[in-house]
Amino acid sequence: MVRNRMKSVRNIQKITKAMKMVAASKLRAVQTRTENSRGLWQPFTALLGDAPSVDVKKNVIVTVSSDKGLCGGINSTSVKISKALAKVTSGPEKETKYVILGEKGKVQMVRDSKTSIELTISELQKNPLNYTQVAVLADDILKNVEFDALRIIFNKFHSVVSFIPTVSTLLSPEAIEKESEAGGKLGDLDSYEIEGGETKSEVLQNLAEFQFSCVLFNAVLENACSELGARMSAMDSSSRNAGEMLDRLTLTYNRTRQASITTELTEIISGASALEG
Amino acid sequence: MRAAVGCGVRRSGNSWAGAAYPAFSTDVLAAPAVDQTFVEAWKKVAPNIEPPKTPLAFMKPRPPTPSSIPAKLTVNFVLPYQSEISNKEVDMVIIPATTGQMGVLPGHVATIAELKPGLLSVHEGNAVTKYFVSSGFAFIHANSYTDIAAVEAVPLDQIDPSLVQKGLADFTEKLSLAATEIEKAEAQIGVDVHSALNAALTG
Numbered sequence: 001m002v003r004n005r006m007k008s009v010r011n012i013q014k015i016t017k018a019m020k021m022v023a024a025s026k027l028r029a030v031q032t033r034t035e036n037s038r039g040l041w042q043p044f045t046a047l048l049g050d051a052p053s054v055d056v057k058k059n060v061i062v063t064v065s066s067d068k069g070l071c072g073g074i075n076s077t078s079v080k081i082s083k084a085l086a087k088v089t090s091g092p093e094k095e096t097k098y099v100i101l102g103e104k105g106k107v108q109m110v111r112d113s114k115t116s117i118e119l120t121i122s123e124l125q126k127n128p129l130n131y132t133q134v135a136v137l138a139d140d141i142l143k144n145v146e147f148d149a150l151r152i153i154f155n156k157f158h159s160v161v162s163f164i165p166t167v168s169t170l171l172s173p174e175a176i177e178k179e180s181e182a183g184g185k186l187g188d189l190d191s192y193e194i195e196g197g198e199t200k201s202e203v204l205q206n207l208a209e210f211q212f213s214c215v216l217f218n219a220v221l222e223n224a225c226s227e228l229g230a231r232m233s234a235m236d237s238s239s240r241n242a243g244e245m246l247d248r249l250t251l252t253y254n255r256t257r258q259a260s261i262t263t264e265l266t267e268i269i270s271g272a273s274a275l276e277g
Numbered sequence: 278m279r280a281a282v283g284c285g286v287r288r289s290g291n292s293w294a295g296a297a298y299p300a301f302s303t304d305v306l307a308a309p310a311v312d313q314t315f316v317e318a319w320k321k322v323a324p325n326i327e328p329p330k331t332p333l334a335f336m337k338p339r340p341p342t343p344s345s346i347p348a349k350l351t352v353n354f355v356l357p358y359q360s361e362i363s364n365k366e367v368d369m370v371i372i373p374a375t376t377g378q379m380g381v382l383p384g385h386v387a388t389i390a391e392l393k394p395g396l397l398s399v400h401e402g403n404a405v406t407k408y409f410v411s412s413g414f415a416f417i418h419a420n421s422y423t424d425i426a427a428v429e430a431v432p433l434d435q436i437d438p439s440l441v442q443k444g445l446a447d448f449t450e451k452l453s454l455a456a457t458e459i460e461k462a463e464a465q466i467g468v469d470v471h472s473a474l475n476a477a478l479t480g
Contacts, residue, residue: 039360043353043424045332046339047389047416084323088315131357131428153329165329192416195374195390203391210414214426215332217357 002253006246013242019070020235027160027228033129034157034221041168041218044211047192048176056148056175059089059096060118062141062216064154064223065105067122072230074155074163074223075104081165082153083113089151099141101220118145129224131217138213148175150212154219155226161233163226168215173204342419346384352399354408354425361408361430367401370423372415373473387419392427394470396477407433409477411470438478445471 063082065075086096097118100106106120121137150170155163171179177200194200319328352370354362370381373395391414398407413427448467455461 033358036359037357039353039355039363040357040426041332042336043355043414043416043426045336046418046422046424080326081329084319084326085329087322088318135428156330156335165327166331166335167329168332192387192389195376195379195388203389206391207389207414210426214357 002249002256006249006253009242009246009249013239013246016235016239016242020232020239023228023232023235027225027232030129030221030225030228031157034218034225037218037221040214041211044207044214048171048211056171057094058146058148059086059094060099060145060147060150061085061089061096062099062101062150062152062219063105063109064152064219065100065102066223066227067103067125068227069104070231070234071227072234074226074230075102075108077163077165078153078155078223079105079108081167082109085151085153085167086113086116089149097145097147099145101137124220125224129217129220131213134217134220135213138209138216142209142212148172152215152219154223155230157222157225157229160229163230166222168219170208170212170215173201173208176204176208177201339418339422340420343421347421348383349421350381350383350385351422352425353423354397354399354427354430356427356430362399365399365401367399369400370425371396371398371400372425373397373410374415381415381417381423383421385417385421385423388415388417390415390417392425394473396433396473397425397427397430407477409433409436409474433477436474436478441471441474441478445475 061082063078065078069075082098086098090096097116098109098113099118100109100120101122101124103122106117106122109117119141121140124133124137127133149172152168152170154166154168156166158164194203315331316328319326349366349368350370352362352365352367353360368382372379372381372390373392374390375393378395379390392410392412394411395409396407397410398405408430409432410425410427411429413425415426416424418424445468448464448471452461452464452468455464
């Protein structure tokens with residue numbers, strides 16, 4: 001009976017070790033791409049700054065999560081942060097909606113905020129992530145969702161064992177104009193000349209769309225990296241646990257085996273001594 | 278000083294936001310990178326959860342506008358899959374803005390320019406590196422930093438002229454045959470890009 005348990009625990013250990021290796025190899029590939037894409041959003045933040053405390057009427061929270069499970073707590077942290085962010089940005093006359101990328105996030109959000117979910121997208125990672133796919137996705141979201149401020153929540157990949165929840169705030173073109181007139185961080189946007197025949201609002205529109213697709217691309221890549229890293233560490237700890245369990249089971253198995261041998265021996269010996277004397 | 282901050286934070290029973298700073302001391306120069314109003318609003322709503330970081334915390338802050346025109350231009354040229362040029366000091370950049378080729382020198386007035394498909398050249402001393410960019414945006418800041426974010430860029434020597442000619446012929450044909458608005462727009466874009474490629478290769 002103990003032998004059956006030992007067999008199944010040994011299988012679990014092999015499976016989790018294999019999953020860890022797979023995640024590690026995938027991580028190496030995605031990590032280089034993520035680090036290369038990190039330069040992409042910096043020009044936009046240098047130009048427009050980042051104002052998470054901006055006060056607008058329509059907030060849309062884009063939560064990036066994974067499709068597959070067994071990746072530790074990153075999806076729950078993303079969901080927790082989105083819900084808290086919704087509370088921070090809510091108030092009278094303000095509405096907050098969600099756009100959820102990834103199955104795991106959808107499952108958790110549907111449970112209590114079903115009405116606020118505007119759009120859900122899953123199976124992002126069926127094909128390797130590339131910019132065109134994300135650009136199409138960004139286009140979809142922009143067409144279907146009205147917003148004054150977009151907040152993208154994802155887990156930024158800091159190292160294999162540490163992932164930092166991050167929120168990137170993007171403003172719609174109208175909100176950018178309003179903020180630049182109000183002064184403050186975007187105040188010197190007006191000092192920038194607009195090159196080109198189009199008006200300032202058209203250029204701002206294109207700029208906002210481009211910014212969204214770039215930031216979303218980086219966010220999706222970073223989240224994928226964090227997911228693989230979290231899966232690696234989760235599988236690592238579970239294979240270690242399986243190993244410890246196996247050790248304990250082996251000890252109990254040996255003890256019971258030795259105990260049964262001892263009882264047999266004592267029976268034989270007592271039987272033999274009873275026959276002799 | 279860090280120990281004092283840590284002690285203060287722990288005593289007030291706050292979240293460990295203070296302890297996070299030493300970990301990022303290489304990335305963040307000073308507290309201004311964290312938006313205080315946001316952190317405070319967050320703490321009111323969710324005191325037990327650590328507030329998420331914002332991109333500003335991960336970026337090196339840019340230097341302020343110097344009073345005299347600096348000698349060189351610092352260029353950042355980024356693509357979705359890699360940072361082609363990052364923080365390189367050059368003499369001049371010529372970017373393909375929608376109004377035509379625009380030269381950027383140190384001390385250029387702050388500008389936001391939308392790019393059309395065309396030739397981008399970076400001049401440093403006597404060396405010129407040329408790229409063909411598909412489209413994107415260029416920001417020229419007042420402190421002589423130039424950021425160019427493009428969707429796709431290829432060094433000119435990797436483009437095959439015969440394929441360019443073929444592509445141009447294909448798309449011109451498609452344009453004449455196009456029926457719907459969408460097909461016409463797609464064919465027109467193809468023609469534009471290929472003729473720009475052609476011009477970049479020959480010019």
